[in-house]
């Protein structure tokens with residue numbers, strides 16, 4: 117068997133690359149998968165080896181063969197120059213922000229950002245002398261009016277957490293490039309499979325691998341990928357912080373990576389089917405799913421994205437809290453819980469009104485976020501129908 121090189125793999129389709137990326141079977145006796153390396157200390161055979169700084173591994177905070185296999189695979193899939201694996205998605209966001217910002221800087225962050233991103237900016241980054249300004253997720257090229265001489269980064273997330281606005285990331289990246297501003301994207305929803313961020317001008321791309329990459333609700337992991345311009349700074353920030361994941365989690369992430377596209381395609385199909393069904397229900401006011409023509413940013417999604425994740429939000433018609441609780445409590449297949457992207461379907465009620473400062477979010481009724489898993493669509497539909505029945509029975 118000839119060893120495949122990165123160059124030969126690059127010619128293959130994404131699906132093929134997902135099966136082969138990051139693997140070096142003949143470096144480990146031909147075994148297909150990179151094994152779990154657990155460790156802190158790495159030994160040097162001689163004093164000369166110790167002094168030479170030539171050993172590929174020197175201490176586990178700087179990487180092990182397992183974490184490096186994951187990072188190399190991700191670099192290839194993300195079309196990046198370099199990737200680093202962090203211990204959670206939020207740690208990856210912190211890593212990207214700390215790579216781009218320094219004391220005295222100004223950051224522009226989308227008003228639709230994942231709430232812990234805001235908490236990080238408004239708390240820790242503020243304490244370190246970084247000012248954050250929130251902007252309308254639909255700003256597009258108009259973001260240029262907000263850029264100041266000390267603006268170091270524009271943080272994007274598309275679609276936005278919970279409220280699902282699609283951002284014009286290519287337009288923002290174009291403006292940012294003319295000002296020498298770093299563009300950060302939280303690409304957890306689309307992943308490089310549906311949105312190749314670096315091709316669209318993103319400098320630092322964050323993936324909460326906890327979600328679709330892992331796909332099994334059994335680990336926390338974050339990845340940051342960088343283009344050529346930002347690779348060195350990302351590596352230096354990572355080495356300074358040592359936010360490294362353990363070998364077992366890196367192994368599980370690599371296992372998830374192999375089937376990621378198949379799962380996402382299936383979850384896209386099931387998610388869209390349920391979104392369409394929900395849209396027709398009398399209890400539902402609006403379904404916020406970018407692949408539906410009724411979504412306000414559908415055209416942008418169609419222009420830039422190669423698919424849709426199985427995560428979307430729903431605004432119900434006005435209903436009292438007890439009716440909503442009756443709906444949620446009746447569900448047997450949908451678990452009530454945070455996170456998403458796993459094989460099991462989830463739902464959470466949410467209210468992101470308080471997490472807005474630049475724009476208004478004023479839904480006409482209670483809001484729910486669904487993560488569609490790998491169960492049979494008809495079973496999931498029946499579960500939701502039973503939930504709506506229970507809601508009706510409350511008679512309120």
Ligand SMILES: *Cc1c(COP(=O)(O)O)cnc(C)c1O
Pocket residue numbers: 204205206207209230277302304305324325326327336337338455
């Ligand atoms: C879940 C999530 C994260 C954080 O990932 P964790 O691994 O849970 O820390 C970041 N961004 C988005 C959009 C998320 O949904």
